[in-house]
Amino acid sequence: MKILVLMKQTFDTETKISLDANGKIDEAGVNFVVNPYCEFAVEEALRIKERLGAGEVTVLSVGPERAETSIRQCLAMGADKGVLVNTGGLEGGDEFTTAQIVAKAIEKVEYDIILAGFQAVDDGSAQVAPRVAELLGIPQVTVITKLELEDGKAIATREIDDGVEIIEVALPAIFTAQQGLAEPRYPSMKGIMQAKKKPMERYSLADLGLDAGLVGTDGAKVKIVELSLPTPRKGGKIVEGEPAEAAQKVVQLLRSEAKVI
Amino acid sequence: MNFELTEEQAMLRNMVKEFADEVIAPRAGEIDRTGEFPVDIVKKLAELDLLGLPFPEKYGGAGGDTVSYAIAVEEISRACASTGITYAAHISLGCSPFYLFGTEEQKQKYLVPLAKGEYMGAFGLTEPNAGSDAGGTQTHAVQDGDEWVINGSKIFITNAGYAGTVVITAVTDKSKGTCGITNFIIPRGTPGFTVGKEFDKMGLRGSNTVPLYFDNVRVPKENILGTPGQGFKQFLEVLDGGRISIGAMSLGIAQACLDASLQYARERKQFGQSISKFQAIQFKLADMAMHIELARLMIWKAAWLKDNKKNFSKEAAYAKLFASEIAAKAATEAVQIHGGYGYMKEYPVERFYRDVKLCEIGEGTSEVQRIVIARLLGC
Numbered sequence A: 001m002k003i004l005v006l007m008k009q010t011f012d013t014e015t016k017i018s019l020d021a022n023g024k025i026d027e028a029g030v031n032f033v034v035n036p037y038c039e040f041a042v043e044e045a046l047r048i049k050e051r052l053g054a055g056e057v058t059v060l061s062v063g064p065e066r067a068e069t070s071i072r073q074c075l076a077m078g079a080d081k082g083v084l085v086n087t088g089g090l091e092g093g094d095e096f097t098t099a100q101i102v103a104k105a106i107e108k109v110e111y112d113i114i115l116a117g118f119q120a121v122d123d124g125s126a127q128v129a130p131r132v133a134e135l136l137g138i139p140q141v142t143v144i145t146k147l148e149l150e151d152g153k154a155i156a157t158r159e160i161d162d163g164v165e166i167i168e169v170a171l172p173a174i175f176t177a178q179q180g181l182a183e184p185r186y187p188s189m190k191g192i193m194q195a196k197k198k199p200m201e202r203y204s205l206a207d208l209g210l211d212a213g214l215v216g217t218d219g220a221k222v223k224i225v226e227l228s229l230p231t232p233r234k235g236g237k238i239v240e241g242e243p244a245e246a247a248q249k250v251v252q253l254l255r256s257e258a259k260v261i
Numbered sequence B: 001m002n003f004e005l006t007e008e009q010a011m012l013r014n015m016v017k018e019f020a021d022e023v024i025a026p027r028a029g030e031i032d033r034t035g036e037f038p039v040d041i042v043k044k045l046a047e048l049d050l051l052g053l054p055f056p057e058k059y060g061g062a063g064g065d066t067v068s069y070a071i072a073v074e075e076i077s078r079a080c081a082s083t084g085i086t087y088a089a090h091i092s093l094g095c096s097p098f099y100l101f102g103t104e105e106q107k108q109k110y111l112v113p114l115a116k117g118e119y120m121g122a123f124g125l126t127e128p129n130a131g132s133d134a135g136g137t138q139t140h141a142v143q144d145g146d147e148w149v150i151n152g153s154k155i156f157i158t159n160a161g162y163a164g165t166v167v168i169t170a171v172t173d174k175s176k177g178t179c180g181i182t183n184f185i186i187p188r189g190t191p192g193f194t195v196g197k198e199f200d201k202m203g204l205r206g207s208n209t210v211p212l213y214f215d216n217v218r219v220p221k222e223n224i225l226g227t228p229g230q231g232f233k234q235f236l237e238v239l240d241g242g243r244i245s246i247g248a249m250s251l252g253i254a255q256a257c258l259d260a261s262l263q264y265a266r267e268r269k270q271f272g273q274s275i276s277k278f279q280a281i282q283f284k285l286a287d288m289a290m291h292i293e294l295a296r297l298m299i300w301k302a303a304w305l306k307d308n309k310k311n312f313s314k315e316a317a318y319a320k321l322f323a324s325e326i327a328a329k330a331a332t333e334a335v336q337i338h339g340g341y342g343y344m345k346e347y348p349v350e351r352f353y354r355d356v357k358l359c360e361i362g363e364g365t366s367e368v369q370r371i372v373i374a375r376l377l378g379c
């Protein structure tokens, strides 16, 4: 079984985001990590391989050079092979263009099943993997919390509003991971030592036959006009007095001041 | 000059940091309170290949370097110093003697299971009447045909209650002084060898510290570690490496003191403002942070020298001495910054205060470190 995992490198969720002079997110001093949802996908891929006792896990990432450290992290966890599509210097892409790059890169990889995070914690659009499925013309099951494989098909459990939905689908297909699919392992020290020795394929956009313009600003359907930080939260208000009296005051404030009821 | 960690070292640091924060730290208070040896955590350290971190794969290790090992000790000790000393003693005192001096056969037989974490390792040097003066060992061994018969006792031995084998020093030829000391490998269960009752300690209460008794213990001559008569030289070298790890353990505690103090100082309000706005508190925090950074540089330098097969004895002594003393100072100041709350068990700093003291005593007291340094200066 050849398992392909799509992985995005994102900011560490503990990072304090700031904007630089040009209004772009300042990357200086930021810690980059494997997107946590992609980490669930990597873990699931490793478990599938372990359950079957055979197989190969490939981790593919589209991003700047630094994304390599996150691919290595997945290799340290136990993945077999990395593929980096280096988009260093590319400006203005969106989910539409990213999906095109990913789909093109997948032509270089053999797969029976594709796993990905259901969303990235940075822009949270949850679009890339579904778009890739469309481009490849294969089925997709998103936001899954359980995956069982049988001969040529898969049974996936996905979260829906008031419960779960169980879906049977023919392989190959794309599945996107929700929290709960598989708690990621810590890479072992031996895994870390081996990560550097594992194969890593590198492609530029040109290698994939893509025009940097068409998968950047010119091709994007969505353009970011402006970024701004959320207004800092103001200190809370403590309402004093007897419980009954205080509750009354709180209701009043919720009505008159916060205007939420 | 390059002050960057390698990719592997950085990855290891992230991994141990996460593991320490998520798995070890939540247990540290309870480990201290109950004094129970954290068997489950040690097992997980083994699964992560940390118990054989700096040894080659052919001996069951992970093939990491000393810098990585120092990083692992620091991060584990930051979360729980009891687990930190358990880990450090296992590698530096339990495994290293086999790696440094064992014959190929001894490495296969003893180092492999130790490095895989099948059981803990321990090194018994200290005796009731031979502490800083470890050459004054009274435990002795007499040859009887192909066997040696050992009598005597050891005190304050870390991990020995959970050890599959211990290595101990014994006098084999009194007339030769320190050249008449030999290291013996004593497997658990050898008749006449008993592990005594655990000591009731001030800190590091989850670590295992026990006395060992040897009553006509017979071992074959194959159980001499490396060469007979080399015991004194061997343990000096073992301690050189061990000092890097006690330095790293100190550093972890110091970092925990800073982290807790900084957070508390920002939150605690007196006289209408955070106490972190008072210069008197700021100076304490600034000194802590500076000392920690300097200690880390010295520890990493000593580790780097060791990895590059250069002399590191003096630097290891600097690292151990400096790190342990700044850590003890950091713990004192951490309690001070917390005021009365720092004196209470609800806050972790009182644990740091008790745990850290050992760092100025174990593997050579501060006084002994100064003696070692002075000697290496040519005094």
Ligand SMILES: Cc1cc2nc3c(=O)[nH]c(=O)nc-3n(C[C@H](O)[C@H](O)[C@H](O)COP(=O)(O)OP(=O)(O)OC[C@H]3O[C@@H](n4cnc5c(N)ncnc54)[C@H](O)[C@@H]3O)c2cc1C
Binding pocket: B089, B093, B122, B123, B124, B125, B126, B130, B131, B132, B133, B155, B156, B157, B158, B159, B201, B204, B209, B358, B361, B362, B363, B364, B365, B366, B367, B368
């Ligand atoms: C928790 C714990 C774990 C330990 N684990 C181990 C272990 O795994 N293996 C092991 O072998 N040992 C272990 N030890 C023992 C430890 O290494 C010794 O306690 C230490 O070396 C000091 O020896 P001592 O206690 O006999 O003190 P002493 O040597 O009696 O020292 C008493 C005081 O005199 C000072 N002093 C001694 N000689 C001189 C001198 N020449 N000049 C100036 N001052 C001097 C010392 O610095 C100290 O302040 C452990 C101890 C503890 C507390």
